[in-house]
Amino acid sequence: MEEEWGTLMFFAKTKDEAGDAKEGEILAIFGSRRGRRGAELKVMSAVEHKHPGYFLDGDNLRDKLDQPGDNEGDAFDYDTFPFQGDEFSYALGARGTTRKKLAAAAGCILEYIGQVAVIAGGKRERRQGRDYLEWLLKQRQGHLYADIKGRDDVLEIEAPRSSIGYVTGHKGEGLHDDEDGKSPKPEAMSDDDNEDRRRSRSPLRSPEDERRTRKSKSRSPVRSPEDDRRKKIASRSRSRSGGGKRGAKSRSRSRSPMADRSRSPARDEATATESMTVGDADAAFVLGRGGSTKMKIARVSGARLDLQDRDGRLDIFGTSLARSRAKDYVGYVLTQRTGPVFINTTDKRDDLSIVNVPEDCVGYVMGRGGTVLRSMEEEWGTLMFFAKTKDEAGDAKEGEILAIFGSRRGRRGAELKVMSAVEHKHPGYFLDGDNLRDKLDQPGDNEGDAFDYDTFPFQGDEFSYALGARGTTRKKLAAAAGCILEYIGQVAVIAGGKRERRQGRDYLEWLLKQRQGHLYADIKGRDDVLEIEAPRSSIGYVTGHKGEGLRGIEAETRTFCFTNAPKEGGEVSGSTETILVFGDDEDDRRRAKRIIEDRIEQSQRNAAAVDVADQATGTTTAAGDARLIAAAMAAAAAVDARPRAAAAVRGRISATISRRAVATVRRASSVTTTVAAAAVVTVVDTGAAVVMIATALPAETIAATIATTIAATIAATTGVMTAEMTAETTGDMAAAADGATTAANVTADDTN
Numbered sequence: 001m002e003e004e005w006g007t008l009m010f011f012a013k014t015k016d017e018a019g020d021a022k023e024g025e026i027l028a029i030f031g032s033r034r035g036r037r038g039a040e041l042k043v044m045s046a047v048e049h050k051h052p053g054y055f056l057d058g059d060n061l062r063d064k065l066d067q068p069g070d071n072e073g074d075a076f077d078y079d080t081f082p083f084q085g086d087e088f089s090y091a092l093g094a095r096g097t098t099r100k101k102l103a104a105a106a107g108c109i110l111e112y113i114g115q116v117a118v119i120a121g122g123k124r125e126r127r128q129g130r131d132y133l134e135w136l137l138k139q140r141q142g143h144l145y146a147d148i149k150g151r152d153d154v155l156e157i158e159a160p161r162s163s164i165g166y167v168t169g170h171k172g173e174g175l176h177d178d179e180d181g182k183s184p185k186p187e188a189m190s191d192d193d194n195e196d197r198r199r200s201r202s203p204l205r206s207p208e209d210e211r212r213t214r215k216s217k218s219r220s221p222v223r224s225p226e227d228d229r230r231k232k233i234a235s236r237s238r239s240r241s242g243g244g245k246r247g248a249k250s251r252s253r254s255r256s257p258m259a260d261r262s263r264s265p266a267r268d269e270a271t272a273t274e275s276m277t278v279g280d281a282d283a284a285f286v287l288g289r290g291g292s293t294k295m296k297i298a299r300v301s302g303a304r305l306d307l308q309d310r311d312g313r314l315d316i317f318g319t320s321l322a323r324s325r326a327k328d329y330v331g332y333v334l335t336q337r338t339g340p341v342f343i344n345t346t347d348k349r350d351d352l353s354i355v356n357v358p359e360d361c362v363g364y365v366m367g368r369g370g371t372v373l374r375s376m377e378e379e380w381g382t383l384m385f386f387a388k389t390k391d392e393a394g395d396a397k398e399g400e401i402l403a404i405f406g407s408r409r410g411r412r413g414a415e416l417k418v419m420s421a422v423e424h425k426h427p428g429y430f431l432d433g434d435n436l437r438d439k440l441d442q443p444g445d446n447e448g449d450a451f452d453y454d455t456f457p458f459q460g461d462e463f464s465y466a467l468g469a470r471g472t473t474r475k476k477l478a479a480a481a482g483c484i485l486e487y488i489g490q491v492a493v494i495a496g497g498k499r500e501r502r503q504g505r506d507y508l509e510w511l512l513k514q515r516q517g518h519l520y521a522d523i524k525g526r527d528d529v530l531e532i533e534a535p536r537s538s539i540g541y542v543t544g545h546k547g548e549g550l551r552g553i554e555a556e557t558r559t560f561c562f563t564n565a566p567k568e569g570g571e572v573s574g575s576t577e578t579i580l581v582f583g584d585d586e587d588d589r590r591r592a593k594r595i596i597e598d599r600i601e602q603s604q605r606n607a608a609a610v611d612v613a614d615q616a617t618g619t620t621t622a623a624g625d626a627r628l629i630a631a632a633m634a635a636a637a638a639v640d641a642r643p644r645a646a647a648a649v650r651g652r653i654s655a656t657i658s659r660r661a662v663a664t665v666r667r668a669s670s671v672t673t674t675v676a677a678a679a680v681v682t683v684v685d686t687g688a689a690v691v692m693i694a695t696a697l698p699a700e701t702i703a704a705t706i707a708t709t710i711a712a713t714i715a716a717t718t719g720v721m722t723a724e725m726t727a728e729t730t731g732d733m734a735a736a737a738d739g740a741t742t743a744a745n746v747t748a749d750d751t752n
Helices: 033-050 087-092 094-106 123-141 161-168 170-179 191-200 207-214 225-241 257-262 265-270 280-287 289-301 320-338 359-366 368-380 408-425 462-467 469-481 498-516 536-543 545-557 586-617 622-637 643-669 699-705
Strands: 008-012 026-030 077-082 109-113 116-121 273-277 304-308 313-317 352-356 383-387 401-405 452-457 484-488 491-496 529-535 560-564 576-582 676-683 689-696 711-715 720-725
Touching: 026 033, 033 109, 033 116, 077 123, 077 289, 087 094, 087 109, 087 123, 094 109, 094 123, 116 123, 123 289, 161 586, 273 320, 280 289, 280 304, 280 320, 289 304, 289 320, 289 383, 313 320, 320 383, 320 401, 352 408, 359 368, 359 408, 368 383, 368 408, 401 408, 408 484, 408 491, 452 498, 462 469, 462 484, 462 498, 469 484, 469 498, 469 545, 469 560, 491 498, 498 560, 529 536, 529 586, 536 545, 536 576, 536 586, 545 560, 545 586, 576 586
Parallel strands: none
Antiparallel strands: 008 026, 077 116, 109 116, 273 313, 304 313, 352 401, 383 401, 452 491, 484 491, 529 576, 560 576, 676 689, 689 711, 711 720
């Protein structure tokens, strides 16, 4: 701890007023303010781990941290952030790597005391630390949208979608490696504060660390599900406009692009600020658990909110419209603390949708503690609450409405989700047979841009098949088509643009036709599909048991995949079949294609290994036994530890390998008296033979007996086959090096 935080630490005793030594000891920490706070929190973390409840009372610290240097009016303070469920382990990372990464990036002090994160430092550092931690936890739910308006701690990099996987690496390891060891430059500080910062960090910094520190760090904002279409359109617009041409020369070296942007009226508008005063209780309500309410308001309004704890001020950054909406949403949230929220439905707002929910369904839509409503808000990026309305005389009407604030797409998705829940609880409320009782008509509809909805009534038991376990099939189709897809009773409602709705209907119809057998899909003129020609022998390996292989690929890549049958009346011919990969996003389709092609290649390797094993079991000559058994072992090593393929190889060669291998060694032993050979045959619990043949032969004997010397081990209990050979088993045995028994690992190349 001393090394990490640049402090001097030791246990000491204290004296009472009479000068007598008190019982017990204290831990004394000498050093800079920043170093002492870091070491203090590190110690508290260790104590709370060993003695739960010593420093914490639920989600709060028992006592306020108060050490020399605090409360000096320079905003150096600390915030707490309680974790929920298994968030703690995710935010900690292996050996604390994730916590250290966040602290280094934000420039703050970050320690976890029990299930509570304590973020210490200046105002800017604490804000960054909280934001980075919140964003990290949101990544567990899928793609994340980060609002970076007005931030100066971020750089944006536009990357081709085809390069994203290469940059991020397997499971994000590429980005995580680049993140390690980096920290942003500190904001302007006094010399004392800079000295605090230098001492607080590890003094052992390698040249590689310094190089990484100097490199610019980028944060590429990611998207939430409801913003997929908006991001695609923005990307296409940039490509069509030809913006960002490389190699363009500036007309004047004295002109700064940053200076031009700083003078832009649009930029000034986007970074304008308004403030609201909120009390302590209101501030906690606006913040929400873990900052969830504040983030929700910011996401829906498009503004950025910064809550100043000390003076109870809420700063709102953004455009005039975003700030106005944010203030409205904050007002609605605070009103819920003291009584019902009243909404004037006569005022035309383009960010509000209203759903009438019957009184007996309100609790069902809310869920226990509002969990169901919160999950809808999270899924669709909306703000939702029940409110009352007033009549023309200003009197409150009976009953409540469900108000949904957000983007047009988000509101339509949340609206259909609520209607689905109500229809399940109260059949016939929204449906009249196979039709909706009332046409959906919310602000943003009928704007002439083809955003609309279609209905698709199910027949018989089609509904359960199209829904899937826990709605997985419905979600898969919606993700692949890029549309909004909800089932209201026995009717599917498909919403979105014209292209998205067409794709959603087609995918749903094709899904239902698969129940009748093989399906032929006419893909002429479609731009949402890729074709893959696969050997018929590999189809079962790719699709998996009951199609589970393809289902996994669909879930991973947000696509819809199936094998295309011959056109109606046609006959199956040739040795290949066509796999179709559908999806709204081209990058998702290409990713699915790569995975399928990899599985086809793996299937072919496994089949080759089995063929070699078949050849080995049919050989009768001594030299042939040794050579082909070695080939079979190599083939077993090449199956990439696939249990099913390994079992197939083992089943074909185990019956003959024991008898022939032993006979081969015996024949080799009779050639010369200098041979020391031994064969050991055992049987493991799977019933497969495990053969180990050990031979030490001079080079002349190797040449004479050709390929009689092999050393092979089959690990049948694990389903993994490996092989090693002690000498060359191919043609020119005379060139073998002095009969040495140096092992050479058998690879797929050796098998070929």
